[in-house]
Amino acid sequence: MAKELFSVHRLSKVFPQGNPGVSALNLTIFEGECLLITGSNGSGKTLLARMLMGLEDPSAGEILFRGMPLHKTVDALRRAVGMVFQDADAQIVGETLEEDVAFGPKNLGCSKGETNIRVRAALTATGLWEKKDFPPRRLSGGEKRRLAVAGILAMGGEAVIMDEPFANLDWPGVLQVLTSIRQLKTAGKTIIILTHELEKVLALADRLVILHKGMIREAGAPEAVLDRLDPVYGVRDPRRSYAAVGDCTWLTE
Numbered sequence: 001m002a003k004e005l006f007s008v009h010r011l012s013k014v015f016p017q018g019n020p021g022v023s024a025l026n027l028t029i030f031e032g033e034c035l036l037i038t039g040s041n042g043s044g045k046t047l048l049a050r051m052l053m054g055l056e057d058p059s060a061g062e063i064l065f066r067g068m069p070l071h072k073t074v075d076a077l078r079r080a081v082g083m084v085f086q087d088a089d090a091q092i093v094g095e096t097l098e099e100d101v102a103f104g105p106k107n108l109g110c111s112k113g114e115t116n117i118r119v120r121a122a123l124t125a126t127g128l129w130e131k132k133d134f135p136p137r138r139l140s141g142g143e144k145r146r147l148a149v150a151g152i153l154a155m156g157g158e159a160v161i162m163d164e165p166f167a168n169l170d171w172p173g174v175l176q177v178l179t180s181i182r183q184l185k186t187a188g189k190t191i192i193i194l195t196h197e198l199e200k201v202l203a204l205a206d207r208l209v210i211l212h213k214g215m216i217r218e219a220g221a222p223e224a225v226l227d228r229l230d231p232v233y234g235v236r237d238p239r240r241s242y243a244a245v246g247d248c249t250w251l252t253e
């Protein structure tokens with residue numbers, strides 16, 4: 001039986017305006033699984049991810065990280081879990097790409113030599129090594145996202161949370177991120193992906209969760225969850241193929 005990495009119990013977050021960001025979420029995330037979480041805009045994906053990282057306090061309920069209340073184990077959590085933020089700009093910390101990616105390993109206490117090895121491997125895996133001396137703020141949106149992925153690869157943690165990791169990426173960029181995800185999976189890491197772009201990554205997922213208006217409406221094996229899709233969730237079943245240009249639309253009629 002796989003160990004529990006996170007267990008979320010009746011987790012709610014209500015904002016002052018009365019907007020229930022998420023309500024009464026129950027979810028167990030197991031070590032080594034690849035969990036996809038989807039749902040329409042505003043369904044609570046980013047909020048849940050931020051709460052898992054201890055960046056947002058719940059209004060009610062609790063999150064356990066390896067069986068410990070999250071607020072008592074924030075240091076261990078930050079060492080073990082890396083997050084790619086939906087807003088790639090929010091994550092830039094260095095003056096060059098190399099410096100930016102080195103930030104994580106240095107903070108973890110890696111030696112200079114070890115840091116250099118990790119930085120080179122992470123920038124190479126994300127196709128950014130040639131730009132290592134470039135200022136991150138001048139990267140394109142997609143390149144910034146690749147940089148954020150490189151940052152968590154270099155940290156070498158046990159788990160990653162990726163919030164819209166494919167946003168703004170071109171095809172090679174998507175392939176690079178997917179290759180990294182597959183490598184993380186092979187290495188036995190826990191991977192939590194929050195995305196609208198199910199078609200890109202569904203084949204790598206062990207479980208699929210559908211959030212709707214801050215509530216978990218479906219959770220389970222991806223195939224079974226998709227079979228139960230309700231149009232109100234605002235999630236499109238990606239199990240369709242395009243044979244010709246004329247098929248290439250997401251309109252259903």
Ligand SMILES: Nc1ncnc2c1ncn2[C@@H]1O[C@H](COP(=O)(O)OP(=O)(O)OP(=O)(O)O)[C@@H](O)[C@H]1O
Pocket residue numbers: 015019020021022039040041042043044045046047048086
């Ligand atoms: N700081 C905040 N103050 C007030 N409301 C907030 C705050 N943060 C999030 N919310 C609300 O919580 C709900 C969930 O937001 P969240 O960002 O988690 O959605 P999401 O599923 O990630 O959406 P998207 O697909 O657009 O990224 C939204 O209705 C949002 O307006």
Ligand SMILES: [Mg+2]
Pocket residue numbers: 045046047086163
């Ligand atoms: Mg979001």
